[in-house]
Amino acid sequence: MKINELARKLGISTRTIRFYEQNGLLPGVIRENNRYRVFNDEDVWRLQTIIALREAGMTVKDIREVLESESAHHAVTDRERLRYYLELQQALLAGQWLEMRRMAETTSQMLELLQKEQELPLQEFFELAQQARQLRELRHNWRDHWNFDQRAEEHDRHVHTDHTAYPGYDEVLTHTAASVRAAQGERGLDLGTGTGNLAGRLLAQGANMAGIDQSREMLKQCRSKFPAMDVRMGNLLSIPYDDRSFDFVVSSFAFRYLAEQELPLALAELQRVLKPHGRICITDTIPENTENSTLARLLQDWLEQHDYMLQRTSPYTGVFTLLAVPIRVSS
DNA sequence: GTTCTTACA
DNA sequence: TGTAAGCA
Structure with a gap:
């Protein structure tokens, strides 16, 4: 031809x-x-x-x-490779989608300013642009973290042996799942699901679970352990799911990897995919040393400021579980 | 008449 | 990736 x-x-x-x-x-x-x-x-x-x-x-x-x-290579690896690249693409597009949305928002805000100000609000425009740029940078810089984890095969052994990073792992996860109290058929999301150990417990409660993780190996392991789960590649700053998709969002041992400036963005993302009255349950370590304890405090502050009622428990020494339920506002 | 390469937009 | 020029 x-x-x-x-x-x-x-x-x-x-x-x-x-x-x-x-x-x-x-x-x-x-x-x-x-x-x-x-x-x-x-x-x-x-x-x-x-x-x-x-x-x-x-x-x-x-x-x-x-x-x-x-x-x-052979047929099987072809399939996997294709899948991997498509998933990477999906994650990438999720980020771009959010970017586009943010640009549309910024444009609206500028138009609003233009409408109500007497003089040209150039200074305000500039500030808006600065904020927007920072957000973009935050999301963008995350890409470099991708693919960092080649040790997924050992992960499940690791969580049981490294008691510093994962204190009381099984008890903690069981406690977290129990706090959530998933109802039959509820739709839940596990952020940084890893090999799906927390999600699996919620699956057992009859919930419909989805999960995201950055590591392709983790995704692979998770899928083979829990075929019923919908697992996607993604990160906390751009979650590859639609708005208001979930009745609850959970996360264990993931938020501690966020930088302080990233936390508000991650929480805004979380809230985006959560249904209006959805609940949040975050379990993580609280290192006594300075850095991450502020992260825990920031987390709590944010949730309280956004009209969530908090219940804080400690299922194990050095670990906290935050259950956040929205305060219903009668309108 | 079809295709090819190269260069430019 | 579209368009155009100059060839084989």
Whole structure:
């Protein structure tokens, strides 16, 4: 098949096909004597894959990486690799989606200012822009954390042996799940679910569980342990779920990794995916030393300021569980 | 007439 | 990625 016919069939331009070839997405295209390209079924298949991934918003560079490693491996790993890249893409888009939304909001705020101020509110514009920029930076910088965890296979052993990082692990999780009191069919989200140990307990209570984690290996382990769970790649600053999706959100041993400036953003994200009267249950360590204890306090303050009623318990030495239930405001 | 490469937008 | 030029 020559290039024109192929382009017509796939609904793309010949230029695009040549461009893909030039960028290494179509290796080994055969030439006729007159130097015309001839495409075989394999090429067609690859091109269809490329078009699909482009439609998902993947860059040509990313697609090349997906496809390159593909031919070298077997069918199972191909599937996994594809899945991994698509999940990465999903997480990326979740962040961009939030960014777009924030831009729309900023625009509205600027219009409002313009409406009600006498003079041009240039100073206010500038301040708005500064805030927006900081948010973007925070989200953006997170990307560097991705893929850091190659030790997921040992994770479940690790939580039982490292008593400093995970004091009283099983008891703590059981206590957390008990505090939540999931009702049959409720929809819950576990932030930083790891291998799903907390989510699994809530699953057992009859809840419909979803979870996010940054580590692909964790996701893999979690899926094999709890096939019923909906697990996605993501982080606390851009959660890849729709607004008001969950009756409750839980998290264990995850918030401690947040920097102080990140906490408000993470909580705003949490609140976004939570239903209006949803509850929150966060379990974590409180190191007595300065840094993270302020994090715990900030967490509590934020929740109180946002009309949650708090119940704080300590299921184990050095661990706290915060159950936050919204105070119903009659309107 | 079709495709190719190269250059520019 | 579109468009155009100059070739084979």
